[in-house]
Amino acid sequence: MHIEFLMGNAAIARGAVAAGLNVISGYPGTPSTEVLETTAKINNGSIYVEWSVNEKAALELSAGAAYCGARSMVTMKQVGLNVASDPLMSLAYIGVKGGMVIMVADDPGPISSQTEQDTRHFASFSKLPCFDPSSVQEAYDMIQEAFEYSEKYCTPVLFRPTTRVCHGYASIEVKDENECVKNTPEGFVKDSSKWVIFPRLSYNAHIHIEKRNSELSDVFSEYSRNKIIPASDSNCRKGIASHGISFTYVQEALSGKSSPKVLKVSTPFPFPEKLAVEFLSGLDEVLCIEELDPIIERELTYICGKYHLSTRILGKLTGNVKTAGENTCDSVAANITDFMGWEKNPYAELPAPPELPVRPPVLCAGCPHRASFYAVKQAMKGEKSVFCGDIGCYTLGNAMPLDMVDTCLCMGAGVNNTQGIGKIDPDTRCFAFVGDSTFFASAITGIINAVYNQADMTLIVLDNSTTAMTGHQPHPGTGRTMMGQVVDKVNIEAVLRGIGLKTVETVNPLELENAIETVKRVSAEKGVKAIIFKSPCAVLVKPEKPYVIDSEKCIGCKKCINSLGCPGIVISDGKVKIDETLCTGCGLCSQVCHVNAIGGECNE
Amino acid sequence: MNKNILLCGVGGQGIVLTSKLTASCAMKKGMQVMSAETIGMAQKGGSVFSFLRIGDGIFSPMFGHKQADIIIAFEPAEAVRMLPYLKNDGTVIVNTRQIMPVTAALKGSSYNSTDMLDYLKKTTQNLMIVDGDRVCHELGSPKVLNMVMLGEAIRSGVLPFTIDDAVESMKRNVKPQFVELNEKALRHNV
Numbered sequence: 148m149h150i151e152f153l154m155g156n157a158a159i160a161r162g163a164v165a166a167g168l169n170v171i172s173g174y175p176g177t178p179s180t181e182v183l184e185t186t187a188k189i190n191n192g193s194i195y196v197e198w199s200v201n202e203k204a205a206l207e208l209s210a211g212a213a214y215c216g217a218r219s220m221v222t223m224k225q226v227g228l229n230v231a232s233d234p235l236m237s238l239a240y241i242g243v244k245g246g247m248v249i250m251v252a253d254d255p256g257p258i259s260s261q262t263e264q265d266t267r268h269f270a271s272f273s274k275l276p277c278f279d280p281s282s283v284q285e286a287y288d289m290i291q292e293a294f295e296y297s298e299k300y301c302t303p304v305l306f307r308p309t310t311r312v313c314h315g316y317a318s319i320e321v322k323d324e325n326e327c328v329k330n331t332p333e334g335f336v337k338d339s340s341k342w343v344i345f346p347r348l349s350y351n352a353h354i355h356i357e358k359r360n361s362e363l364s365d366v367f368s369e370y371s372r373n374k375i376i377p378a379s380d381s382n383c384r385k386g387i388a389s390h391g392i393s394f395t396y397v398q399e400a401l402s403g404k405s406s407p408k409v410l411k412v413s414t415p416f417p418f419p420e421k422l423a424v425e426f427l428s429g430l431d432e433v434l435c436i437e438e439l440d441p442i443i444e445r446e447l448t449y450i451c452g453k454y455h456l457s458t459r460i461l462g463k464l465t466g467n468v469k470t471a472g473e474n475t476c477d478s479v480a481a482n483i484t485d486f487m488g489w490e491k492n493p494y495a496e497l498p499a500p501p502e503l504p505v506r507p508p509v510l511c512a513g514c515p516h517r518a519s520f521y522a523v524k525q526a527m528k529g530e531k532s533v534f535c536g537d538i539g540c541y542t543l544g545n546a547m548p549l550d551m552v553d554t555c556l557c558m559g560a561g562v563n564n565t566q567g568i569g570k571i572d573p574d575t576r577c578f579a580f581v582g583d584s585t586f587f588a589s590a591i592t593g594i595i596n597a598v599y600n601q602a603d604m605t606l607i608v609l610d611n612s613t614t615a616m617t618g619h620q621p622h623p624g625t626g627r628t629m630m631g632q633v634v635d636k637v638n639i640e641a642v643l644r645g646i647g648l649k650t651v652e653t654v655n656p657l658e659l660e661n662a663i664e665t666v667k668r669v670s671a672e673k674g675v676k677a678i679i680f681k682s683p684c685a686v687l688v689k690p691e692k693p694y695v696i697d698s699e700k701c702i703g704c705k706k707c708i709n710s711l712g713c714p715g716i717v718i719s720d721g722k723v724k725i726d727e728t729l730c731t732g733c734g735l736c737s738q739v740c741h742v743n744a745i746g747g748e749c750n751e
Numbered sequence: 752m753n754k755n756i757l758l759c760g761v762g763g764q765g766i767v768l769t770s771k772l773t774a775s776c777a778m779k780k781g782m783q784v785m786s787a788e789t790i791g792m793a794q795k796g797g798s799v800f801s802f803l804r805i806g807d808g809i810f811s812p813m814f815g816h817k818q819a820d821i822i823i824a825f826e827p828a829e830a831v832r833m834l835p836y837l838k839n840d841g842t843v844i845v846n847t848r849q850i851m852p853v854t855a856a857l858k859g860s861s862y863n864s865t866d867m868l869d870y871l872k873k874t875t876q877n878l879m880i881v882d883g884d885r886v887c888h889e890l891g892s893p894k895v896l897n898m899v900m901l902g903e904a905i906r907s908g909v910l911p912f913t914i915d916d917a918v919e920s921m922k923r924n925v926k927p928q929f930v931e932l933n934e935k936a937l938r939h940n941v
Contacts (some may be wrong), residue, residue, distance in 0.1 A: 152774055152784060282810075283785075315812035316786040318778050395811035402808065476815035494817060495839065497874055500831045501866040506761065506797045506852045548857060705856075714796055714853030723856075 148320045155283045155312045156181035158319060159250065162290035164189060165322045166246070167330030169217035172197040172205035174588065175617035176224030177259040178313040179252035183222050184618075187629050196629040198620050201558075201588040202227035206234045206249065213243035213303070214342060216333035218294055222250040225264050226557065230589065232269070237344055238303055239273045240352040245332055246294035247303040249275075254310050255438040255473035261538070261557060263471060265439035266307045270416035274356050276363055277305040277416045281394040283317035289372060289413070291328075300359060309438060311392040311473070360417045368421035372413035375426050380405045384431040385487065386458075388412060388423075388443050393436050396479035407487065418446045427451065427458045434486040435462030438474050461486065510543045512715030513690065513731025515682030516609050518656035520544045520551040521711060521735070522680075523578060523607065526666035532576040533568055535561035537590075539582040540616045541609050548712045552580070559589030565604040566597050576670050577604040584614035584622040586639060591646070598647050598675045605670045606648075606677040608639055611684040619687060643677050650676035657682055659738040691732025692747060694725055700744035707736040707745065753806030754911060755814045756904075759833045760825025761850045762799050765897030768924070769823070770801035772901065775920040776912045777805040787812035796853045798829055805911070821909040823900050825883070826850050827867035834874065842909050843875045844900060846883035879903060881941055890936050894929075898936035906940065914938055 173183045187196045199205035202223040209219035254260040270277030280286035297304045388410040389397045410426040435444035444462035461467040536552035545552035565577035581590045614620040623637040643651045715729040737745040774784045788801035816835045824830030824845040849864035
């Protein structure tokens with residue numbers, strides 16, 4: 148053992164590797180991404196690492212490896228599990244041979260997600276055991292135990308950290324290399340009565356799963372990470388139940404105080420019922436402090452009914468804890484203070500501060516998406532049009548002054564959203580914007596649907612040759628893999644032509660005039676047609692020389708600022724200037740300026 | 752001995768690296784360390800913070816209001832934003848240079864760093880104002896602001912380690928060609 152300072156996601160990767168990981172696959176998504184990235188970084192070549200095309204493909208890959216006795220892990224964010232839910236639900240019936248962990252990161256807040264969905268529900272829905280770590284150290288230790296349970300019970304298990312565990316750092320004890328487990332998979336052994344799902348198998352498996360989960364509930368009551376922390380005051384008839392990062396906030400709030408009995412739930416499913424009954428005994432009231440949904444609260448309420456206990460269970464359902472957003476040390480301390488009837492800490496309030504600047508995320512200076520959005524906007528001036536967006540950096544195209552995202556639902560949704568809108572508003576020109584990674588992940592089937600069903604829409608592929616939002620992961624259009632191979636790229640234009648699109652044009656959006664003309668021409672055609680705006684992510688290429696504004700020529704109209712909203716154009720001392728530390732020399736603003744005041748080197 | 756440290760500023764100022772260096776100093780002393788910071792959407796030009804906790808008996812990587820021993824603020828408005836986290840007798844080290852939000856030019860909204868500094872003077876007992884631009888200019892590089900700020904924080908006496916400790920952990924964390932400049936910045940007494 149030695150001590151290292153690790154991010155939670157790195158600790159999860161290190162723990163999995165220490166448990167003999169053979170295969171890891173996933174699709175990037177905050178806050179889960181660094182698990183697979185860390186594994187790739189520390190891989191000595193013995194582990195197969197893959198960023199898959201989407202979460203469904205990733206889960207199926209890992210399942211196949213686990214059929215062979217490999218220890219496998221699949222990683223994704225919570226909404227990714229929606230995509231992978233089809234194989235998930237069936238795999239629960241089939242089971243695995245090697246340990247398989249499905250790592251799904253939840254995002255209370257939400258900080259960078261579409262929903263505040265709670266993967267603990269997916270655990271009970273799919274009937275799979277679920278592990279919920281509360282700290283970086285626990286994540287490291289627990290992932291190894293998760294592999295053990297998975298293999299022992301021949302079932303995949305869910306491992307569900309939340310953002311503050313994933314992205315928190317801590318100095319933790321990790322195993323030395325010689326303490327790590329090595330796993331040598333046996334290989335696939337044919338047995339169609341085991342690996343082929345049929346109604347008969349599912350019926351039998353269902354009986355087995357229910358029996359196993361009942362047994363696991365007892366096993367988890369003894370699992371050391373589910374625990375009761377006795378009250379420091381033995382007369383206290385109140386208790387607190389918590390989980391995950393919120394449990395550490397509870398510990399902070401109770402530190403140095405006369406504390407009530409505390410229940411820590413690390414396996415929300417199967418719920419450690421016996422332990423919970425022991426916890427509830429002698430208590431009049433229990434406050435459940437949870438993030439996302441009131442799962443422990445409902446379980447305890449159910450157990451009180453089942454065992455005729457008179458304990459009052461409080462939490463989100465009773466209005467004692469807020470129902471949405473993430474908990475904080477302060478919110479939990481306030482909840483506990485109210486519940487315990489403690490005197491409130493009289494904070495000396497600070498005087499009201501001066502108005503603070505708001506710093507919303509925006510498209511980077513030089514981002515080619517800005518040019519693409521602007522080109523479509525100019526081309527559609529005066530036309531009735533609708534712009535369906537998607538998930539990625541380009542969702543930020545919604546901000547003023549571009550204001551070019553009318554809808555955004557989930558990955559790939561924009562394509563068929565336009566189809567529906569077009570059916571009701573046939574005189575509207577419909578556009579769907581999709582990034583290159585999202586194109587491969589979940590747009591292709593939608594495009595086939597639109598083409599075959601005679602939709603009338605323009606697909607705009609924003610191809611910056613990377614998965615930019617989550618930190619530049621490779622995808623099938625990039626020509627490299629996580630194993631370091633250089634491979635043939637999947638060509639987006641060829642895919643679209645293969646699907647049957649007659650018009651597919653590839654254009655550099657930074658050549659503005661041509662881009663605008665192309666949009667006007669292509670969007671006027673009937674049927675499904677596509678424009679691929681191809682220009683690399685500004686963060687990945689070496690910037691060109693910054694542009695400058697000729698103050699003699701600049702008339703101060705601010706058209707550049709009010710049209711583009713580029714962070715590289717600022718107002719300083721009342722004059723429009725280019726921040727040379729941010730400007731990448733993309734030249735878009737110089738094409739927008741109608742008095743030719745913005746230029747490259749020639750103006751210096 | 753526990754210390755709650757809050758580093759804040761705007762994306763791109765080197766806050767995360769400073770947090771890592773500080774953590775590494777504490778670990779070298781055998782202390783337990785936890786931290787939490789902004790990741791993702793907020794990075795580009797957004798407000799960035801890093802909560803850093805060192806010592807024993809810490810459970811959560813974040814802490815609540817009125818619990819920071821020191822706020823090391825790379826930008827005046829960000830210092831004001833995070834001020835509710837400062838202990839009554841806590842220390843604030845603030846850089847004077849304001850960074851306008853990227854949307855300021857668009858909205859025509861701006862703010863005055865003098866207002867922010869005046870507010871800090873009014874509300875903070877232990878305030879150290881650092882003219883980061885001037886110091887960086889003296890040192891010959893805008894990239895050493897984070898080392899200047901860390902050096903000041905150590906000289907304030909709030910952090911439980913010395914400049915030598917920080918120099919040593921810096922050497923382990925930055926590329927060899929930048930070591931000399933960063934050491935100069937750490938040792939530069941403002």
